[in-house]
Amino acid sequence: MPLTDPGAHGGSARRRSSSPIPHPTRTPLLSLAVALGVALALLLAAPGPAAAHDEDPQAHPDFGSASMGSTLLAHEGDQQTFAPPEVSPTATVEGVDVSSHQGDVDWSTLWDSGVRFAYVKATEGTGYRNPYFGQQYDGSHDVGMIRGAYHFALPNASGGADQAEYFASNGGGWSADGKTLPGVLDIEYNPYGSACYGLSHSAMVDWIRDFSDTYRSHTGRDVVIYTTTDWWKQCTGDHAGFGATNPLWIARYASTPGTLPAGWDFHTFWQYTSTGPTVGDHNQFNGSMDRLQALADG
Secondary structure: OOOOOOOOOOHHHHHHOOOOOOOOOOHHHHHHHHHHHHHHHHHHHHHOOOOOOOOHHHHOOOOOOOOOOOOOOHHHOOOOOOOOOOOOOOOEEEEEEOHHHHOOOHHHHHHOOOOOOEEEEEEEEEEEEEOHHHHHHHHHHHHEEEEEEEEEEEOOOOOHHHHHHHHHOOOOOOOOOOOOOOOOEOOOOOOOOOOOOOOHHHHHHHHHHHHHHHHHHHHHHOOOOEEHHHHHHHHHOOOOOOOOOEEEEEEEOOOOOOOOOOOOOOEEEEEEEOOOOOOOOEEEEEOOOHHHHHHOOO
């Protein structure tokens, strides 16, 4: 029996019915329309893919939780039990960096242990401000430390210029008071998605340049760049164009800073552990106290 026979698929039952027989060319079209409508409804009702957070990191449920070095262990894996590097204390200055994870910090204990400078997370992207910033930034200053602020970069959330303006306007500014260090751009692995934020090497370099130029226009200072050598190679192609202007803060949890990113002959700061006393993240300034003071003075 040919497939077009009206008796197939229950056609005889339809003939016994008083209902009109559907036009043979309309039935497939109606079925197709129904199927497409159901598929569209399911698509619209389904939740978006996890990768949507990569496109808008400020919509991520953990937005604001990132801090200096918080992505290193997952990507680079080198971690040491706390032990200060074997260097002369007259050639370095001990410091810490803090964020909301530390809450209210015991600055007196840190000062008594020899810590003389502090960096405090101020902002992330263009939608987060550290709620403990006042206690941490002012508290470190009040015990006598030289302090500064840092910004956690989200290059796939907004432009470099926008984030630099947000940072400079929300704690990241600089003043010539002898107690304020230039701001820091913390640019490391993406805590909410792909390591390089979905940017090409050239796009990442352009983003960093826009941030740096805008920060300088607001403060008169060149922003310090915090990063790791591995991330810099992977995400900028080991671009060498910032070493002549921007101080380097290298992150490596080991006994030496290791090989530096292209363009820098020396580091200014070194984050050498995330398991230090009182506050986990400990750092050294690569110079004596008078040189740190000179950096603050501009």
